[in-house]
Amino acid sequence: MDAELKRLLELSAKAMEVDGLTWIRSGQCFYYDDPETGREEWKPDNCDGQSRRLQVKLQIDTQHGDKEIKAFNGCYCCAVVKIGDDAAAAMRRAVLEVAAQVGEVLE
Structure with missing residues (x-):
């Protein structure tokens, strides 16, 4: 896992108020203790369900164009990502x- 993705995952967990986030170096991933499901990997970059929970909790709106996706939270946070093979x-x-x-604002 590259350093940028690791940092994005850490900050998104902070925004989501994920408790007990632990970096497992040998597996190159984060885990946290979910009160309902137990130990779970934190991977909103690969998991539609976790991504959707982030979107709902943080009130992130999206616009899907032909070539890019825009995501924003009010007028303060914004991201534009080009659509490749996988929208x-x-x-x-x-x-x-x-x-x-x-999450960076909360630091």
Whole structure:
């Protein structure tokens, strides 16, 4: 996992108020203790469900164009991601980037 993605995941977890986020270096991933499901991997960059929960909790709106996806939270946080072969991945990335911007404000 590259340093940028790791930082986006950390900041998005902060915005989502995820408790007990733990970096597992050998697996190159984050885990947290979910009160309902137990130990779970934090991966809103790959998991539609986690991405959607970020979007709903942080009130992130999106606009889907032909070539790009725009995500924004009010007028303060914004991300524009080009759509490649996978529009869903672009949507998750746009939501993750806005969530990370919200988490950065909370630092």
